[in-house]
Amino acid sequence: MxxxxxxxxxxxxxxxxxxxxxxxxxxxxxxxxxxxxxxxxxxxxxxxxxxxxxxxxxxxxxxxxxxxxxxxxxxxxxxxxxxxxxxxxxxxxxxxxxxxxxxxxxxxxxxxxxxxxxxxxxxxxxxxxKYPQTGIILVQQNYIKLLDTNLNMLKDTVGYELDVEEETWRTMQGPRQGNSTTGLGSGNLQKDHFEARYEANQQRWYKSIAGKLDKQAKDRDWKKIFIVGEAPASKELSNQMNKEIDEVILKNMLEHEESKVMQEVLA
Known part of the structure; x- marks a missing residue:
């Protein structure tokens, strides 16, 4: 509504x-x-x-x-x-x-x-x-999840996952399948390789998704926007977006249930 x-x-x-x-x-x-x-x-x-x-x-x-x-x-x-x-x-x-x-x-x-x-x-x-159209953006390095809320109720969710090799953000349907790093191998080598690339490219990667997030905020008529995630990811994403961010919450809640996230952010 x-x-x-x-x-x-x-x-x-x-x-x-x-x-x-x-x-x-x-x-x-x-x-x-x-x-x-x-x-x-x-x-x-x-x-x-x-x-x-x-x-x-x-x-x-x-x-x-x-x-x-x-x-x-x-x-x-x-x-x-x-x-x-x-x-x-x-x-x-x-x-x-x-x-x-x-x-x-x-x-x-x-x-x-x-x-x-x-x-x-x-x-x-x-x-x-008190509870206007509100967007909650959950960020965790290579994955971003949007919660579209109104009147303290969840209306929709959208996920974006970074394909590191292609350096493109892909829209994800359905629940996230674990903590993946699309486009890489597996094991410790995968993690080390990703961390090195993330450190070197995070600003550019978040800049490439920021426009899509701004458009989501406009299309969904968000009156308030919260970014939730650990630093530096949440702070960097906030800097890259043109829309005004009401609050950056330095807490990793990407894997939490949507209801718990909303209770934490919108209380």
Whole structure:
């Protein structure tokens, strides 16, 4: 989800009469001490019941019917995705389906429910500011891995491996196969040969990949960029890129799980 585009679209949404917009922010984080017994289900039930009781007392049958239609859509969505809920759930919805937006997010939310003419966007805007489109570039000598993230969730990964003999960076599909040095032999001779060439050519090699990384950052509309890796590789790559780097983290995390990397970098 491109959160900024979604916010801009929702900002112009407004309904009239009985066709109100339902907004929900629901904390579904099972790691939250207050959620160990699945309390989010109780909060959801209470939030929905409060609106229903209020509308019943107001004797607006059409609006009550619209709310119940939205409530059913939300219930159906949760039943379908309950086993894959993350830390929070955001919903914007109308009975006529002119607005339907449901997103499971990897951040803890404050429980909020609204039934009004406009969507309530405050929490969504805060999340957009805190977790914008972000690129994490993991570097380890002859291998570079990009993590494309948004709202603290992984959208895509891309790997580049240097063919030392051809001196070209190749795009890699799928998981990395060990700590290879493409184009070389094996054993200690391979390692010594690579280290010598790396020492002599690292600036030129990283300069040759920097343009591709800048293009990835532009195409993916990264608002923040982190480079993660041991010196001198991470520092040299940072120097060669034209895009502004928000932070260079001197830590080798290339072989770590993506979720661990994101937890470390985006916390």
């Amino acid at each position: 491109d959160i900024q585009k979604k916010i801009k679209k929702l900002e112009y949404m407004q309904t009239e009469g009985s066709n109100k917009i339902f907004t929900m922010y629901l904390n579904t984080d099972l790691s939250d001490p207050d959620q160990q017994g699945g309390e989010w289900k109780i909060h959801l039930k209470n939030g929905m019941r409060n609106f229903e009781q209020y509308l019943e007392e107001g004797d607006n049958k059409e609006e009550l019917e619209n709310f119940r239609e939205v409530k059913q859509k939300v219930d159906d969505y949760i039943k379908e995705y309950e086993k894959s809920l993350k830390r929070g759930l955001i919903v914007f919805a109308t009975a006529d389906e002119s607005i339907w937006f449901a997103e499971r997010v990897q951040m803890r939310l404050d429980d909020e429910f609204y039934w009004q003419e406009t969507p309530e966007l405050n929490q969504l805007k805060i999340l957009g500011e």
